[in-house]
Amino acid sequence: MTDAKVLNDWPQPYRLMDAQPYWEALADEQLTFQRCADCEQAVWPAHSVCTHCGSAGLSWEQSSGRGTIYSYSTILRGPTPVWSAIAPYTVGFVQMDEGYFLFTQIEGEPDGIEIGKEVSARFVQRGEQKLPVFALVTSGEEG
Numbered sequence: 001m002t003d004a005k006v007l008n009d010w011p012q013p014y015r016l017m018d019a020q021p022y023w024e025a026l027a028d029e030q031l032t033f034q035r036c037a038d039c040e041q042a043v044w045p046a047h048s049v050c051t052h053c054g055s056a057g058l059s060w061e062q063s064s065g066r067g068t069i070y071s072y073s074t075i076l077r078g079p080t081p082v083w084s085a086i087a088p089y090t091v092g093f094v095q096m097d098e099g100y101f102l103f104t105q106i107e108g109e110p111d112g113i114e115i116g117k118e119v120s121a122r123f124v125q126r127g128e129q130k131l132p133v134f135a136l137v138t139s140g141e142e143g
């Protein structure tokens with residue numbers, strides 16, 4: 001199940017127009033999000049207006065790629081062959097240092113993953129798309 005053919009069959013994300021700059025930045029291994037010029041809140045997922053105050057003054061910023069685990073679930077049996085090939089794997093919400101929440105894959109042994117632990121992003125090629133995945137920050141590692 002781990003042959004190259006299976007791993008090239010990753011389902012590709014559905015791209016909303018509002019998030020097109022996000023996908024383009026990922027191709028350059030940059031993680032981005034929106035911020036409102038009026039209320040200064042981080043906005044994610046991407047929108048055409050601020051979800052906090054309704055302003056249309058949204059701009060794109062680069063994320064530090066760091067955050068903490070807010071919630072997670074470890075999947076023991078993948079729903080499709082490509083996911084089965086990497087099971088067990090963990091997905092969940094990371095509370096980014098900029099204040100928004102990103103649903104993502106969290107790498108590492110399931111026993112080592114805990115709510116509140118620090119994680120940082122790296123980029124992996126999944127089919128035609130680069131995507132961010134997060135790994136635990138080990139002690140002594142500086143961002």
Ligand SMILES: [Zn+2]
Nearest residue numbers: 036039050053
């Ligand atoms: Zn706002």
